[in-house]
Amino acid sequence: GENVEQHPSTLSVQEGDSAVIKCTYSDSASNYFPWYKQELGKRPQLIIDIRSNVGEKKDQRIAVTLNKTAKHFSLHITETQPEDSAVYFCAATTNAGKSTFGDGTTLTVKP
Amino acid sequence: GAVVSQHPSWVICKSGTSVKIECRSLDFQATTMFWYRQFPKQSLMLMATSNEGSKATYEQGVEKDKFLINHASLTLSTLTVTSAHPEDSSFYICSAHSVSGSGNEQYFGPGTRLTVT
Numbered sequence: 186g187e188n189v190e191q192h193p194s195t196l197s198v199q200e201g202d203s204a205v206i207k208c209t210y211s212d213s214a215s216n217y218f219p220w221y222k223q224e225l226g227k228r229p230q231l232i233i234d235i236r237s238n239v240g241e242k243k244d245q246r247i248a249v250t251l252n253k254t255a256k257h258f259s260l261h262i263t264e265t266q267p268e269d270s271a272v273y274f275c276a277a278t279t280n281a282g283k284s285t286f287g288d289g290t291t292l293t294v295k296p
Numbered sequence: 297g298a299v300v301s302q303h304p305s306w307v308i309c310k311s312g313t314s315v316k317i318e319c320r321s322l323d324f325q326a327t328t329m330f331w332y333r334q335f336p337k338q339s340l341m342l343m344a345t346s347n348e349g350s351k352a353t354y355e356q357g358v359e360k361d362k363f364l365i366n367h368a369s370l371t372l373s374t375l376t377v378t379s380a381h382p383e384d385s386s387f388y389i390c391s392a393h394s395v396s397g398s399g400n401e402q403y404f405g406p407g408t409r410l411t412v413t
Contacts (some may be wrong), residue, residue: 288338
């Protein structure tokens, strides 16, 4: 089955700095890679996603890159703000919609 | 956007009793729904894949006789935790895969927090 590894497990940055979270996956059948932000006690919220036929996608301060050959993808947050503090999960998803999640990264943005 | 609801949002039950959790897609049809369990400070772990009109597919290590899943229609899937024990206390989240979606997006419900005393 699919195996997704996510690093780092915790990340602390100063407000205004950039944050990068990296994930690797193992199953070449995965073709959709969403990133979720989860606040305590709440459902995961999709913040950005990328499909396997695209190498990079950007949405304001958030960007995701995908290297399909190397089977890794990354989340980049620029100009971080305290409200960006949360747990972030990457996932690798198959055509059937089945997702395997990384273990999560706790991001803390210090004001 | 696509909306998925879950009911109840939280439940406390006594050890040995059964609890049913409902997952509904409110404005779209979902051929497939997924049930996840999330323990504190851990990731979402897929428990089972629920397909409308057929038996659910369970992940390795998940007891199908303990976690009963029924997907009776394209908008409703239920998870019943039978003979619940304190170790079953967790955050249960469903997600629905849209039939008419352009790809393989899934939409999460708000989650159900189960506490077994």
